[in-house]
Amino acid sequence: MFTTGQLIFAIFFFIAFVMVIFFSYRKDKRLHARHYSGSIKILIGFILFLVILFVLKSWVKS
Structure with a gap:
């Protein structure tokens, strides 16, 4: 290989x-640390958005 x-x-x-x-x-x-101090909030929001999309997809498909 x-x-x-x-x-x-x-x-x-x-x-x-x-x-x-x-x-x-x-x-x-x-x-x-100075320039990206609030980026964790954006990451949490993005993950939450993806979870909501997954839940809605599962709910609509059923």
């Missing part, structure tokens, strides 16, 4: 990618 070289490359790429994302997030943590 995959050669040994491809698997080793994928593992190293994944580790490097996760490290870059982690350090980038740590660097911008204060900036994100």
Whole structure:
């Protein structure tokens, strides 16, 4: 399926990618807290909207 070289490359790429994302997030943590402070409300509203759509779909289909 995959050669040994491809698997080793994928593992190293994944580790490097996760490290870059982690350090980038740590660097911008204060900036994100200031600019995106109300984003959890938007996420909860979006999830609630999806749940309501699912319930309505189930209710109308029955």
